Amino acid sequence: MISPKSTKKQRPRTHAEINEYRRKSLVEGALRSLAEYGVSGTTVSTICTAAGSSRGLLGHYFATKDEVMVAALEYLFGQISLMVKESLDKFDGTAVEKLHQMPFVLFTAPVFTQLNRTAFLALWHETRFNDQVRVANRQLYRNYILRVERMFTAAARELGLKIDARRAALGLIAVSDGLWLGLSIHDDVITGEQAIEICQNYITRELKLD
Numbered sequence: 001m002i003s004p005k006s007t008k009k010q011r012p013r014t015h016a017e018i019n020e021y022r023r024k025s026l027v028e029g030a031l032r033s034l035a036e037y038g039v040s041g042t043t044v045s046t047i048c049t050a051a052g053s054s055r056g057l058l059g060h061y062f063a064t065k066d067e068v069m070v071a072a073l074e075y076l077f078g079q080i081s082l083m084v085k086e087s088l089d090k091f092d093g094t095a096v097e098k099l100h101q102m103p104f105v106l107f108t109a110p111v112f113t114q115l116n117r118t119a120f121l122a123l124w125h126e127t128r129f130n131d132q133v134r135v136a137n138r139q140l141y142r143n144y145i146l147r148v149e150r151m152f153t154a155a156a157r158e159l160g161l162k163i164d165a166r167r168a169a170l171g172l173i174a175v176s177d178g179l180w181l182g183l184s185i186h187d188d189v190i191t192g193e194q195a196i197e198i199c200q201n202y203i204t205r206e207l208k209l210d
Helices: 015-041 044-051 055-061 065-090 095-106 114-126 131-159 165-185 192-206
Strands: none
Touching (some): 015 055, 015 065, 015 114, 065 095, 065 131, 095 165, 165 192
C-alpha cells in the first residue's frame, strides 16, 4: 500500500512556488503509484494518496490521465539525466574514462533504484498504447542519443580515432536499456555488476581498446 511521501523541506511561499511544489508532488506521487500498481492500477486516488494531496488537486494541474503520464515520464527522465550528468561532471577523468564510468552510474544508486526501474517499466509499456507518452518518449530519447553521441565523439577524438559516434551511441543505449529492462523483470538472472561489465565491454570494443 502506498504511503504519502514525507518531507522536511520548507514549504514554498510565493504563488508560483506553491504551484510548482504541488505539481511536483503530484508527479512524484504518480511515479510511486506507477511503480506499485502500473498504469492500469494508477488512479486519481492512488496518485493523491502517494502525493499526500486532496483528490481535487490533481484536476487543477492535469486535465487528463495522459497528461499525468507524460509529466511523470518527463520528470523521471529529467531527474535521471541530471543525476547522470552531475555524477559524470564530478568524476575526475578523461573523456574515455568518463564514458567507461557512465555504465557504473546507470546501474548504481541513486539512478538505479527500485522506484526508478519499476516506474520506467510501466511507462515504457505505456508507450505502446499512448500516443502522447510515445511522442514525449521519442523526443527525450533523441536528446539522450545526442548526449551519448557527444561522449563517444569526445572519447574518439582523445584517442585519435574515427568512429561512427552515433551508431556507437545507439548501440550503448540499446544494450543498457535492455539490461535495465531485464533487471526490472528478473533480477535473479543478471546482476547490476554484470550489466556494468557488459556495457563497459561494449564501449571498449567501439573504441578499439581491446
